[in-house]
Ligand code: FES
């Protein structure tokens with residue numbers, strides 16, 4: 001039995017330790033907001049926060065994570081009120097099909113936590129998630145607007 | 155679930171709305187509750203439901219308006235556009251609008267009251283706008299009638315605004331919610347007159363999508379996310395050489411692995427592992443010894459396919475798509491002939507949500523939950539594979555995580571059903587790996603094109619022969635629409651006339667013909683379909699002719715477009731937008747143009763690029779579109795930006811190669827796509843001229859590549875004639 005700290009709760013899972021964290025989260029913990037897109041750390045659909053840092057959970061085996069690591073999934077992001085990134089995403093109607101958007105939001109919120117006022121080039125370099133629908137222009141605008149909101153507020 | 159039941163949980167009720175807009179309520183519950191989708195018996199809750207006004211409109215007592223959507227939603231946003239069209243005629247309060255998706259079994263039981271549910275060819279709105287508006291208008295009339303009857307006044311004396319019905323003379327008013335139940339019993343009106351689009355107040359506006367919030371908090375349950383008690387996961391693997399067979403597999407080698415329940419032969423070419431989770435099924439499948447009979451195509455490669463197509467470039471053919479004058483004769487007589495060969499590769503749709511379907515089969519009944527662009531065809535496929543009458547089957551359609559034409563076929567529904575049938579009474583979620591999705595796609599067809607053009611003494615294009623050689627999508631996908639000579643869809647964007655796909659040039663001597671050459675790789679309708687390669691061929695070659703004539707590409711095109719004012723208008727709009735004739739591009743930046751008509755709309759693009767040390771940077775693209783009418787400008791803008799991403803991904807990277815009969819690229823590490831860092835600034839100009847309804851989801855893709863490639867030529871002097879660009883060295887000229 002392995003213990004994981006997900007969204008502030010400790011959960012116990014009985015899973016082979018080479019199982020990627022993505023599948024533990026989706027199938028054993030039952031949180032399906034985190035998506036499978038490629039399984040090889042290419043697309044970012046599976047992005048979660050591991051101790052506050054955006055991490056592609058499909059490429060991280062369960063054995064690499066302990067109860068000490070704080071895992072936050074989309075279900076735990078902004079648990080009280082929506083995170084500013086989610087708020088802005090709704091305002092700008094960023095999502096198309098939405099499948100990649102959870103990963104985008106997790107990547108964007110992590111970026112803003114580390115770099116509260118990213119330049120366009122920072123955003124372009126840091127958000128490497130794939131969106132096949134092509135929401136990139138609104139993702140860029142969304143990160144910038146969220147940054148503005150968060151800095152003004154803080 | 156029945157429609158009525160789903161009515162109780164309409165859209166806009168993602169966790170965000172509950173949490174964000176009703177301060178902090180239920181956060182903990184939200185965090186650990188996830189979407190169940192139970193296979194409840196049909197009509198279990200029908201009695202408790204609110205009666206519909208008509209097939210399109212349900213109004214709850216609290217005035218919530220639920221609009222039924224029959225077409226698939228896969229990110230293109232037509233769900234919202236269709237709801238706007240209904241709401242416009244209904245004259246309800248847009249803020250109270252929710253949606254629900256129509257299920258094909260229900261459609262069938264009701265004599266197809268929602269008509270065609272298939273969603274392709276950029277037809278979701280233009281193919282149904284008239285009857286959905288009629289649906290909204292009829293509901294409005296019935297609601298007003300219901301109120302008028304109650305008051306004992308003529309309906310003609312009542313007015314409606316935002317779902318409130320008023321009888322001015324007596325000072326009475328009521329709401330749609332209060333009379334909806336009565337309206338249900340009123341006979342639908344005859345002789346409806348629809349509003350003139352210039353009077354629209356809901357349609358034509360930049361409304362936000364109705365289906366956003368549950369995409370932002372992870373609560374939207376896509377097909378991939380379905381969970382049911384006792385559900386098992388199946389991962390299939392089909393013979394990697396299309397058309398090959400499954401010879402044998404050694405189930406015993408993996409059947410003891412943890413979680414593995416079954417190792418099954420699915421059909422002639424496919425094996426599947428069924429386990430309790432995805433990862434256990436995948437681990438076992440990877441370890442499963444499988445023997446394939448690769449069949450007659452085991453030695454086919456990209457090179458042999460290219461050879462096969464090259465032969466078609468000069469072969470005799472009878473399949474002509476467009477002919478004027480005597481192109482061959484004029485070319486033979488001319489002393490100024492330009493010739494070039496182009497090519498366009500196989501590509502995978504690669505939507506972010508891979509192929510999946512969840513099926514529960516019992517001897518009496520079979521149901522599927524999951525994504526499809528063709529709900530009715532999926533139902534037929536389900537019933538056929540289930541071996542059950544279609545009345546005993548249902549497809550529960552899910553919003554789709556991208557599709558781009560991939561889910562216009564139903565082979566995966568059949569596959570999931572054949573698996574579930576071997577595990578009776580247990581819901582089985584069939585999920586493909588990304589690797590399986592990449593090698594078992596329905597690919598953008600492979601084609602080549604030889605173009606020969608001649609200039610007259612004044613430098614005008616007086617003859618063009620365009621020979622396309624390559625694969626027919628319809629020969630594989632819909633043989634029933636093939637004509638005796640070939641595939642009529644081949645000539646998209648090149649047809650002599652018509653409201654769908656007409657060429658924008660008048661060339662005195664013109665011949666466009668096709669030599670069909672069908673390799674074994676399975677083709678499909680890939681967003682933009684045949685317009686993509688046809689636009690590259692024609693628009694890049696027109697640029698080549700302009701260069702040969704030493705005339706500006708815009709001026710050169712104008713001369714050929716006098717009889718095509720709508721094509722010309724979008725081209726002029728894009729050119730003006732980029733400043734073609736008015737401003738100089740920044741130092742080192744170069745421009746290119748392209749235009750085409752497709753899916754009923756006129757589109758053009760103008761691009762600005764620079765190339766330094768062999769590296770291409772696309773700075774800016776201006777798009778101009780005339781789709782006749784614009785139902786939602788901001789969704790149109792999103793579709794156009796998205797079209798550039800899709801089209802430019804294809805131009806930069808999109809290529810599936812074939813070796814030993816199989817597709818080589820298995821994931822995004824070898825099938826790269828565009829990311830944010832390469833995204834140019836996109837400016838969208840819409841010039842809706844009215845009087846026709848064109849599509850929006852696809853046509854712009856086709857101008858992305860040629861506009862950029864023409865700009866690349868301006869920057870480097872290099873003609874890129876074979877895509878993708880990743881294979882081309884732009885460094886040395
Ligand atoms: S699923 Fe993890 S990066 Fe694609």
Ligand code: FES
Nearest residue numbers: 097098100131133
């Ligand atoms: S919104 Fe569809 S993949 Fe990004």
